[in-house]
Amino acid sequence: MKEKLYCPFCAQPLQKRLYEGRERPFCTRCDAPIYENPVPATAVVVADKDTGILLVKRSVEPRKGEWALPGGFVELSEAPDQAALRELAEETGISGTIDTLLGVETNNSATYGTVLIVGYLVIDYAGVPCAGDDAEEAAFFPPGVMPPIAFNSHAAFIDRVIDRFFPSFSISKAKQPL
Incomplete structure (x- = not known):
């Protein structure tokens, strides 16, 4: 992640300062720490x-050309569940209803530091998947023939669903390459 050099509020150069038990960027003009938080996303x-x-085959970095779950960043003034359904429609052309929260995971990111991913399960959906925004392909895969998954957080969500819906497949089979 790129280091912040200037205060986003007043443009004053930042200094590193021990604050609240951790070295943080600090603006001496605003007399305030600049907190660096995870970026929220959904899958x-x-x-x-x-x-x-x-799954969707990613058409953008990171992990361009690899398979992942539909998902993306939560926008300002948007709830995570709304973001999840928006991203599902944008990337696959289908609509759905969230059945349950699968959990929250993190991934390290060279651009954002840490991405906090909220995972949801959709079993009630409408439409035929087709590649859309940020995807070059969209397709269903049976658990026994899934391609490698681009992100550990996505693999964790998939494992939870395989345990529930496809009990004849072990978790390790979900991560095996074709």
């Missing part, structure tokens, strides 16, 4: 007992 596991789990 959606669309599970269909007949066809498997919906």
Whole structure:
């Protein structure tokens, strides 16, 4: 992650200062620390007992050309569940209803430091998947023939769904390459 050099509020150069037990960027003009927080994102596991789990092949970095869950960043004034369904529609052309929260995971990011990912399960959906925004392909994969998954957080969400919907497949099989 790039280091912040200037205060985002007054443009004064930042100094490193021990504050609240941690070295942080600090603005001497504003007399305030500049907190660096994880960037919120979502991921959606669309599970269909007949066809498997919906994945998208990424058309953008990071991990361009690799398979992942539909998802993306939460926008300002947007709830995580709304962001998840928006990203699902943008990347796959389908709409859905969230069944349950799968959990919260993190991924390290060279750009953002840490990305905090909220995972959701969708089992009630409408439409036929087609690649959209940030995706070059969209397809369902049965658990036994899933490609490698780009992000550990996505693999963790998939593992939880495989345990629930596809019990004949072990978790280790979900991560095996084709």
